Amino acid sequence: MPAENGDGRVLRIATRESPLALWQARHVAGLLAERTLPPQIVPMVSSGDVDMRPIDGKRSVGVFTKRIQQALLEDEGDVAVHSMKDLPTEPHPRLRMVASPERETVADCLVSPAGTELEDLPHAARIGTGSRRRAAQLLKVRPDLEVLPIRGNVQTRLQRMHDGEYDAIILAAAGIERLEMMDLPRVELPLDLMLPAPGQGALAIEVRGDDSHAVSVVSRINVPRSAACTSAERTLLSDLHGGCLAPIAALGTVTERGGGDQPSVTLNLIARVLSADGKTCLESQADTPIDLSSDDWQRVAIELGRNVAAMLIDQGAKPLIEAGR
Numbered sequence: 001m002p003a004e005n006g007d008g009r010v011l012r013i014a015t016r017e018s019p020l021a022l023w024q025a026r027h028v029a030g031l032l033a034e035r036t037l038p039p040q041i042v043p044m045v046s047s048g049d050v051d052m053r054p055i056d057g058k059r060s061v062g063v064f065t066k067r068i069q070q071a072l073l074e075d076e077g078d079v080a081v082h083s084m085k086d087l088p089t090e091p092h093p094r095l096r097m098v099a100s101p102e103r104e105t106v107a108d109c110l111v112s113p114a115g116t117e118l119e120d121l122p123h124a125a126r127i128g129t130g131s132r133r134r135a136a137q138l139l140k141v142r143p144d145l146e147v148l149p150i151r152g153n154v155q156t157r158l159q160r161m162h163d164g165e166y167d168a169i170i171l172a173a174a175g176i177e178r179l180e181m182m183d184l185p186r187v188e189l190p191l192d193l194m195l196p197a198p199g200q201g202a203l204a205i206e207v208r209g210d211d212s213h214a215v216s217v218v219s220r221i222n223v224p225r226s227a228a229c230t231s232a233e234r235t236l237l238s239d240l241h242g243g244c245l246a247p248i249a250a251l252g253t254v255t256e257r258g259g260g261d262q263p264s265v266t267l268n269l270i271a272r273v274l275s276a277d278g279k280t281c282l283e284s285q286a287d288t289p290i291d292l293s294s295d296d297w298q299r300v301a302i303e304l305g306r307n308v309a310a311m312l313i314d315q316g317a318k319p320l321i322e323a324g325r
């Protein structure tokens with residue numbers, strides 16, 4: 001066993017082998033290397049990258065994240081790096097999410113061979129997405145589109161589009177940027193048209209709850225501004241019992257006003273619940289003052305998530321969510 005103070009201990013980052021996961025692991029390794037010995041990267045194979053069957057409700061819960069969590073539980077690694085939107089809101093009893101570093105672009109992109117704008121896509125164009133959230137928000141503004149399921153990692157999806165199976169696909173901007181596919185023909189969808197998934201563009205870093213060295217080292221790379229936004233989004237998702245497949249979109253943002261001695265910081269949360277065809281779209285938002293320098297930010301963010309979820313439930317969100325299961 002490593003010494004309790006961790007002196008000389010090299011942390012092992014468990015990661016999936018997809019290019020996106022490897023980028024995320026290396027990125028976190030770089031952040032940790034500024035504060036401790038450079039970590040080691042330990043790749044694992046996960047069913048989420050191999051399984052090409054269409055997504056269905058039960059089998060897919062945590063499909064990207066379970067393998068990495070298992071690596072920590074079996075002591076094959078010490079640090080798990082997840083795309084936060086793939087991580088189920090129900091925490092594992094022996095693991096602890098201790099950090100979320102700086103969030104990247106939150107928007108979704110419409111990717112097509114010619115980088116066509118949404119309004120310029122031909123009538124009944126075939127769009128590849130496995131996400132009910134993306135499908136419903138697309139159909140809300142373009143009911144003529146034909147939304148078709150798609151699976152696999154980013155590279156596989158692009159290949160299927162280039163093979164002519166789809167006229168366009170939707171991908172998170174963060175994934176495209178992480179993979180440095182800057183030349184990929186695409187347009188960023190406005191946030192009011194395509195509100196992102198809870199946690200999109202953010203990373204979630206877990207360690208074993210009883211690994212006090214890892215808890216203390218890894219929590220140093222937490223960025224409270226990012227963590228507060230995603231904590232509000234995930235609380236909302238959890239209160240709606242949504243899971244990562246529900247037609248639920250949410251975005252937390254922090255705005256800072258005034259400088260000097262009394263800067264005021266506000267956390268805003270906007271969220272949507274949609275019917276599968278996009279014809280019903282419930283929307284709610286609220287904001288709250290937040291002090292990101294005190295230990296209280298998490299409680300404030302959770303309360304905001306609860307409030308916005310409760311407003312959506314009052315508007316009738318539950319039957320919409322259950323209809324999509």
Ligand SMILES: NCc1[nH]cc(CCC(=O)O)c1CC(=O)O
Nearest residue numbers: 083086171172174175200201202
């Ligand atoms: N579900 C797969 C997944 N998980 C995280 C990302 C992108 C990066 C992110 O949103 O953090 C993607 C691909 C996508 O949605 O296009």
